Amino acid sequence: MNIALHTTTEAHIIDGxxxxxxxxxxxxxxVESMKVQGIEPCLAVVLVGxxxxxxxxxxxxxxxxQYTGIRSLEYRMPAExxxxxxxxxxxxxxxxxxxxxxxVQLPLPAHIDETAxxxxxxxxxxxxxxxxxxxxxxxxxxxxxTPCTPTGCIRLLxxxxxxxxxxxxxxxxxxxxxxxxxxxxxxxxxSCTVTIVHSRTRNIQDICKTADILVAAVGKPKMxxxxxxxxxxxxxxxxxxxxxxxxxxxxxxxxxxxxVCNTVKAxxxxxxxxxxxxxxxxxxxxxxxxxxxxKQI
Ligand code: GUN
Numbered sequence: 001m002n003i004a005l006h007t008t009t010e011a012h013i014i015d016g017x018x019x020x021x022x023x024x025x026x027x028x029x030x031v032e033s034m035k036v037q038g039i040e041p042c043l044a045v046v047l048v049g050x051x052x053x054x055x056x057x058x059x060x061x062x063x064x065x066q067y068t069g070i071r072s073l074e075y076r077m078p079a080e081x082x083x084x085x086x087x088x089x090x091x092x093x094x095x096x097x098x099x100x101x102x103x104v105q106l107p108l109p110a111h112i113d114e115t116a117x118x119x120x121x122x123x124x125x126x127x128x129x130x131x132x133x134x135x136x137x138x139x140x141x142x143x144x145x146t147p148c149t150p151t152g153c154i155r156l157l158x159x160x161x162x163x164x165x166x167x168x169x170x171x172x173x174x175x176x177x178x179x180x181x182x183x184x185x186x187x188x189x190x191s192c193t194v195t196i197v198h199s200r201t202r203n204i205q206d207i208c209k210t211a212d213i214l215v216a217a218v219g220k221p222k223m224x225x226x227x228x229x230x231x232x233x234x235x236x237x238x239x240x241x242x243x244x245x246x247x248x249x250x251x252x253x254x255x256x257x258x259x260v261c262n263t264v265k266a267x268x269x270x271x272x273x274x275x276x277x278x279x280x281x282x283x284x285x286x287x288x289x290x291x292x293x294x295k296q297i
Contacts, residue, residue: 012266014156014236020276023155024068027283031069034290041290042071043101043127043282044093048086048112049079054105061103064279070286073099083112087120094122100293101127101286124292127285129182138185145285150183152277153215153236154190160234160266161213166191169210173197173224173254174217179238183215204228216254225256226263235260235267238274 031041043065047058058074065072075089086104093102102125108114118126123133129147137144157165170192174180180196187194192213197204208214208228216224217238229235239254253270261267268274 010262011260011264012160013261014160014234014266014268014273016152016156016268016273017276019156019159020152020280023277023280023284024064027068027070027280027287030287034287035069037294039290039294040071040098041069041101041286042073042099043103043286044073044075044099046075046077046086046089046093046102046104048077048081048105049109051107054107058105060279061282064283065286068283070283079109081109081112083116086112086117090117090120094120094125097293099125100290101125101282103127103282124296125289127282127289129285130177135177135182138182138189141189145289146186147178147182148281148285149179149238149274149278150186150215151285152281153183153238153274154186155281156236156268156274156277157213157234165213168192168212170194170213170215171197171208171211172215172217173204173208174219174238176217179217183217183238187213187215218254220254221252222256222259223254225259229260229264231263231265233264235264236274237268237270240270240275 034041045058045061047054062072062074077086090102093099102121104117106114108117118130119132121131123131126134126145129145134144138146170187172180172184172194175196175198184194184196195207197207205228208224209230211233213234214229215236215238219239219241221241221243235255237253237255241252243250243252251271257267257269
């Protein structure tokens with residue numbers, strides 16, 4: 001059990017920021033010991049275009065890499081870059097033995113085929129876990145690189161509920177390739193009974209009411225309120241939605257935090273819940289990728 005829990009009158013607030021810091025400290029120590037063995041873990045981040053949010057995310061990733069001692073390389077390319085130029089850059093990074101992880105920041109400009117780009121990354125360097133080789137490996141329960149956000153969510157769940165999640169009813173709200181589907185696969189790997197609900201599901205509320213674990217990843221502000229949840233549910237809110245409230249900009253999740261925080265067993269806040277875990281697990285995947293590649297030599 002982790003100590004990164006605060007108690008309110010009823011629910012535990014799962015402190016993702018504190019847990020992410022713990023993970024970063026673990027990584028820092030492991031990077032140091034890898035360097036002693038002559039391996040310097042290295043992450044290459046590729047950013048195409050000038051989406052302001054992507055620039056902020058990339059800056060954060062580079063900062064956290066520096067913090068943990070991971071070497072980082074940044075490749076910025078203009079929005080009008082040809083797909084072939086980007087693919088050539090990926091090929092170069094694939095063959096560069098000093099680079100262990102490759103991340104192409106999404107979304108890409110509309111003229112570039114995202115799938116073709118993600119499929120070009122060497123699966124052993126695919127720190128996003130988006131290559132079909134890794135997606136397939138996860139669904140077969142093999143030890144492969146897995147997407148950072150859902151992997152971070154599993155850590156938060158284990159810190160809250162203990163390492164054994166087997167037999168628990170898990171409901172994932174949302175079926176995206178980045179979060180919903182890999183989250184369901186990871187929960188299944190932990191032997192949970194997993195249900196995915198989505199926009200076409202009938203009786204979403206009744207299904208959510210069966211959840212011991214509920215993971216919300218739909219991008220609908222405050223969609224899940226207390227009428228969706230039983231009192232011993234552990235709630236992981238992946239949503240990050242910008243809304244206007246009382247004339248002010250505010251970040252909220254897919255869960256109505258104020259409504260549920262005194263009725264459920266534990267919940268992640270937004271911000272400060274899942275968000276910081278994503279970057280921490282990107283660093284962990286880079287370390288894992290470096291380890292796997294060292295074994296291959
Ligand atoms: N853009 C938003 N989230 C992600 C992510 O998890 N990985 C990448 N590569 N781009 C993103």
